[in-house]
Amino acid sequence: MKHGRLHPLVMIALVVAATLFGRILPTWTLSLATVAASNALIALGIVILARTGNVSFGQGLFFAAGGYGVALIANAWGVTDAVAQMVIGAVCGGLLGLVIGPLIARYSGIFFGMLTLALSMVLYGALVKSSALGGSDGFNVGRPSLFGMVFVDPREADFMLYAVSVVTTGLAGIAATILFRSELGLASLAVRENNLRIEYLGISANRVITINFIIAAVFAGASGAFALMAQRHIDPQFAYWTTSGEFVFVAVLAGYQSVAAVFVASLALELVRSFSNLYLPNTWQLVLGVFLLGVILFLPRGIGSLWIREKRKRSKPAAATPAAVRKGVAL
Amino acid sequence: MKPILSARRLEKRFGAVVAADALSIDIAAGQKVSLIGANGAGKTTFVNMVTGYLKPDSGSIALDGMNIGRRSPRHVAELGISRSFQIPQLFIDLTAAENLAVAVSGTHPRALSFHSPAEAHGRRDKALELLERFGLADLADRPISELAGGVRKLVDIAMALVRRPRLLLLDEPTSGVSAEEKFATMDRVIHAVAPDAATIVFVEHDMEIVSRYADRVVAFYQGRILADGDPRDVLNDPEVRRYVTGGAQ
Numbered sequence: 001m002k003h004g005r006l007h008p009l010v011m012i013a014l015v016v017a018a019t020l021f022g023r024i025l026p027t028w029t030l031s032l033a034t035v036a037a038s039n040a041l042i043a044l045g046i047v048i049l050a051r052t053g054n055v056s057f058g059q060g061l062f063f064a065a066g067g068y069g070v071a072l073i074a075n076a077w078g079v080t081d082a083v084a085q086m087v088i089g090a091v092c093g094g095l096l097g098l099v100i101g102p103l104i105a106r107y108s109g110i111f112f113g114m115l116t117l118a119l120s121m122v123l124y125g126a127l128v129k130s131s132a133l134g135g136s137d138g139f140n141v142g143r144p145s146l147f148g149m150v151f152v153d154p155r156e157a158d159f160m161l162y163a164v165s166v167v168t169t170g171l172a173g174i175a176a177t178i179l180f181r182s183e184l185g186l187a188s189l190a191v192r193e194n195n196l197r198i199e200y201l202g203i204s205a206n207r208v209i210t211i212n213f214i215i216a217a218v219f220a221g222a223s224g225a226f227a228l229m230a231q232r233h234i235d236p237q238f239a240y241w242t243t244s245g246e247f248v249f250v251a252v253l254a255g256y257q258s259v260a261a262v263f264v265a266s267l268a269l270e271l272v273r274s275f276s277n278l279y280l281p282n283t284w285q286l287v288l289g290v291f292l293l294g295v296i297l298f299l300p301r302g303i304g305s306l307w308i309r310e311k312r313k314r315s316k317p318a319a320a321t322p323a324a325v326r327k328g329v330a331l
Numbered sequence: 332m333k334p335i336l337s338a339r340r341l342e343k344r345f346g347a348v349v350a351a352d353a354l355s356i357d358i359a360a361g362q363k364v365s366l367i368g369a370n371g372a373g374k375t376t377f378v379n380m381v382t383g384y385l386k387p388d389s390g391s392i393a394l395d396g397m398n399i400g401r402r403s404p405r406h407v408a409e410l411g412i413s414r415s416f417q418i419p420q421l422f423i424d425l426t427a428a429e430n431l432a433v434a435v436s437g438t439h440p441r442a443l444s445f446h447s448p449a450e451a452h453g454r455r456d457k458a459l460e461l462l463e464r465f466g467l468a469d470l471a472d473r474p475i476s477e478l479a480g481g482v483r484k485l486v487d488i489a490m491a492l493v494r495r496p497r498l499l500l501l502d503e504p505t506s507g508v509s510a511e512e513k514f515a516t517m518d519r520v521i522h523a524v525a526p527d528a529a530t531i532v533f534v535e536h537d538m539e540i541v542s543r544y545a546d547r548v549v550a551f552y553q554g555r556i557l558a559d560g561d562p563r564d565v566l567n568d569p570e571v572r573r574y575v576t577g578g579a580q
Contacts, residue, residue, distance in 0.1 A: 186449035199408075
């Protein structure tokens with residue numbers, strides 16, 4: 001461990017513990033945790049992309065691509081295995097990202113965000129008009145299985161989906177942690193801060209953005225597969241802008257500095273939504289808005305800044321006199 | 332001697348402003364060339380054209396005989412030309428060592444690794460070695476946002492050195508540095524650059540720095556070269572004294 005960083009094996013142990021924890025969770029929290037894990041997965045992709053300074057307001061595009069891809073293949077060829085469906089969703093999202101990424105990486109800031117939003121709404125419009133895909137009503141899919149096992153008991157079925165989504169999101173989180181510390185991860189932050197200087201250093205900012213974009217699309221596609229498995233129904237709402245907005249909501253809550261923050265933010269959002277919906281059914285959106293405002297006001301760099309800031313403070317050396325000062329160089 | 336950099340009849344206009352007017356210049360390997368001139372004379376425009384940030388309206392720029400006038404900054408950097416900036420262009424939230432590590436990553440022809448730690452495989456060692464050359468090793472783990480302007484300038488130059496460039500362009504390396512410390516700063520830069528034996532072109536307004544460190548001076552005026560040669564001759568040229576230095580030496 002360095003500066004409080006967790007070893008990947010410790011992270012794997014945490015994922016296993018979180019999965020087993022599902023055995024003692026009340027049934028109603030299993031589906032909530034499954035949705036939270038699924039949303040965390042797509043929000044994690046947005047955070048990975050945001051580290052290059054670009055926010056996608058249209059991740060619903062890949063979310064829907066993953067969901068529809070899985071639904072069509074499941075109904076056509078009877079693929080019901082949850083892991084296979086997750087992989088199919090990831091591949092569908094990734095392939096679409098591979099096509100769009102290199103084109104969109106040339107844009108930045110608000111143009112980048114609006115283009116992603118526009119593309120997701122184009123897909124939404126096409127899905128609504130497509131009678132072959134059920135139009136605005138969408139269509140249903142069967143119950144998922146796992147390695148040939150069919151879960152008839154609802155509690156067992158919920159736990160299976162919880163376990164697959166937590167393990168997938170957890171492994172994605174470990175991969176993201178490794179990515180954040182890697183050459184590409186550091187270059188992503190550099191692109192975010194100064195994409196001209198990085199070109200002068202011989203690194204293609206467009207390539208860095210494209211790779212992060214494709215990773216985000218893969219995560220979004222897998223997340224779409226989980227949403228489909230949880231609802232056993234798909235409709236164009238998957239690609240609608242409010243769906244994308246919810247994922248950005250989680251990413252903003254989390255900030256871009258910590259993977260763990262994405263899981264905390266996603267769970268916090270689901271809890272706030274569930275309880276405010278239960279106790280304040282007519283004003284739950286207001287509660288969510290106030291919650292987000294509170295985080296932006298007091299933690300402008302997201303929930304992750306709570307412990308990242310502390311880590312920085314701990315690792316800062318005591319007031320040392322730099323050699324440059326001692327040798328008379330201007331500071 | 333065959334020039335390492337050869338610019339021929341470069342033209343660049345920004346509306347009515349002429350930033351380069353049939354500009355031709357050869358720079359031989361190993362020279363320390365200072366570009367002087369009033370603000371707007373075309374010095375930084377020349378640096379921007381050589382490094383690919385600006386494309387000349389016409390004319391050619393050749394590095395070792397290869398035309399680079401239409402190349403991007405990334406390709407120019409890959410060919411061996413690096414630069415520092417008048418206002419340091421750094422990654423503010425990253426530490427000094429991380430800034431250098433990004434620069435080291437840029438030197439590999441392969442794709443960036445998504446699993447190898449950013450400062451592994453000698454990247455941190457290389458970063459620390461460069462910071463040490465500038466006397467900044469003990470600031471390696473401080474974020475750039477916490478460093479003073481003079482230190483940022485040195486980190487900016489250190490990043491330009493990572494590629495061991497054949498031609499190094501420094502845009503006002505001592506601007507923002509106090510009068511008492513400018514020679515110490517410039518000594519440190521020259522000392523740090525020496526192991527890589529790069530040809531240096533530096534834009535400078537301070538004539539004391541120019542006369543002490545340059546072995547050739549090129550005076551710019553309204554996008555043209557007013558005088559070019561030995562520092563003493565150029566700085567004593569009546570036209571240079573009138574239009575560029577205002578009598579200062």
